[in-house]
Amino acid sequence: MRFIHLSDLHIGKRVNEFSMLDDQRYILLDRIVDCILAEKPDAVLIAGDVYDKTVPSAEAVQLLDDFLVKISGLVDKVFVISGNHDSPERIAFGSKIMDIGGVHMSPVYDGFVKPVSMEDGFGRVDVFMLPFIKPAHVRACIPEADPANYSDAVKAAIGRMDIDGSNRNVLVTHQFVTGATRCDSEDISVGGSDNVDADVFGQFDYVALGHLHRPQHVGRKSVRYCGTPLKYSFSEAGDRKSVTVVDLLEKENVVVREVLLAPLRDMREIKGSYMRITDRGYYKDLNTGDYFHITLTDEEDVLDAIGKLRAIYPNIMRLDYDNERTRSNAEVGAADDLDKKTPLELFAEFYEAQNNKELSKEQRGFVSGLIERIWEGGK
Numbered sequence: 001m002r003f004i005h006l007s008d009l010h011i012g013k014r015v016n017e018f019s020m021l022d023d024q025r026y027i028l029l030d031r032i033v034d035c036i037l038a039e040k041p042d043a044v045l046i047a048g049d050v051y052d053k054t055v056p057s058a059e060a061v062q063l064l065d066d067f068l069v070k071i072s073g074l075v076d077k078v079f080v081i082s083g084n085h086d087s088p089e090r091i092a093f094g095s096k097i098m099d100i101g102g103v104h105m106s107p108v109y110d111g112f113v114k115p116v117s118m119e120d121g122f123g124r125v126d127v128f129m130l131p132f133i134k135p136a137h138v139r140a141c142i143p144e145a146d147p148a149n150y151s152d153a154v155k156a157a158i159g160r161m162d163i164d165g166s167n168r169n170v171l172v173t174h175q176f177v178t179g180a181t182r183c184d185s186e187d188i189s190v191g192g193s194d195n196v197d198a199d200v201f202g203q204f205d206y207v208a209l210g211h212l213h214r215p216q217h218v219g220r221k222s223v224r225y226c227g228t229p230l231k232y233s234f235s236e237a238g239d240r241k242s243v244t245v246v247d248l249l250e251k252e253n254v255v256v257r258e259v260l261l262a263p264l265r266d267m268r269e270i271k272g273s274y275m276r277i278t279d280r281g282y283y284k285d286l287n288t289g290d291y292f293h294i295t296l297t298d299e300e301d302v303l304d305a306i307g308k309l310r311a312i313y314p315n316i317m318r319l320d321y322d323n324e325r326t327r328s329n330a331e332v333g334a335a336d337d338l339d340k341k342t343p344l345e346l347f348a349e350f351y352e353a354q355n356n357k358e359l360s361k362e363q364r365g366f367v368s369g370l371i372e373r374i375w376e377g378g379k
Contacts, residue, residue, distance in 0.1 A: 001043075293317060299324060
C-alpha cells in the first residue's frame with residue numbers, strides 16, 4: 001500500500017509580511033497534485049498544521065477546500081489531523097459527512113482514537129489519527145494516566161488505542177520527537193518541554209509526523225517528518241523541499257523515499273556591495289522574482305536601498321548590512337540571540353545577573369515546572 005505523507009501546509013501564512021497564498025496554491029494544486037498523479041498512492045496523510053492560524057482567513061479555507069476536493073478524486077482516502085497551529089474544532093467540523101467521501105478529518109481528542117482500516121494484497125492496514133495533544137488534554141480525558149510530560153501523554157494516548165500487532169499499523173500525529181532538528185520557522189517550546197520519546201511509537205510500522213519543517217527521520221527510518229512543502233524562513237534557504245512517499249509492503253517491510261518539489265518562487269540569500277548586487281552581470285542568471293534576503297557589505301548605508309533594490313528584486317523580504325559598524329555592535333548580536341534561548345535559559349541568566357550566583361538544581365526544577373504550567377494555560 002502506498003501513502004503520500006504531507007504536513008505543515010500552514011495555509012494562509014505570511015512570511016516577512018508577504019502572503020504565501022499564491023505560492024501555496026501553486027505547490028498544492030499543481031506540484032503536489034502532479035506528484036499524486038505520477039505516484040498513484042492509495043491514500044494521502046496530512047500530519048497537522050493545515051492552517052497557520054487557529055482562525056484562518058476565508059482565502060485559506062477556500063484553498064484547503066479546493067485541495068481536498070482535488071486530491072480526494074485521485075486517491076481512495078485522505079487523512080487530516082490538527083496540529084498546534086490549528087483549531088481542533090474547526091478541523092473536525094463536518095468530519096462525519098466527509099468520512100463518507102473518504103476524507104477523514106481528526107475529531108477533537110476525547111481519549112479514544114479509532115483506526116480507519118484499508119486492505120491490499122498483504123492484508124489489513126490500520127491508520128490511527130492522533131492530533132496534537134498536550135498533557136492537559138490527556139489528564140482531562142484519561143485522569144488515571146496523569147501524565148507528567150508530553151512523552152507520558154502520547155504514551156497514554158497510544159495505550160488507549162486498539163492496536164492489532166498482526167496488522168500493519170500507521171500513526172499520523174503532530175509532536176516534537178526527541179532528537180529531531182528544528183529550524184527558525186517553527187515554534188520553540190519551553191526548554192524542550194514538548195519532547196516525545198521515539199520509543200513510544202514502537203507498535204507502529206510507519207509514523208507520519210508533523211510539526212518540524214525539515215524532512216528527517218528520528219531513530220528508525222519509518223518514524224518520519226516529511227517537512228513543509230514550502231520554505232517559510234531563510235534558515236531553510238539551502239533546503240530542498242519534498243513530499244514523502246511510503247510503500248508498506250509485507251509486515252515490517254517499509255520503503256520510504258522523497259519526491260522533490262519545485263516552488264513558484266524560491267528563497268535565496270545573496271551578499272555583496274550595492275554596486276555588485278545591482279550589476280546586470282551579477283543578477284542576469286538569477287531568478288530575480290524569487291524571495292531574497294540581501295546583505296549589503298557597504299560601509300555606508302545606501303539611501304533608500306530597499307526601494308532601489310526592489311526595482312531588480314521585487315520580492316526582497318529582508319535587507320541587512322554586514323560591515324565594520326554592524327560587526328562591532330555587540331548589543332545587536334545579543335538581541336539576535338534572544339530568539340534562540342528558551343525562557344528557562346533567559347530567566348537563569350537574569351537570576352545570575354541579579355544575584356551573582358547560578359540557579360540551584362531545585363530552583364531550576366521549580367522554575368521549569370512553573371513555566372510549563374503557564375505555557376499550558378496560555379495555549
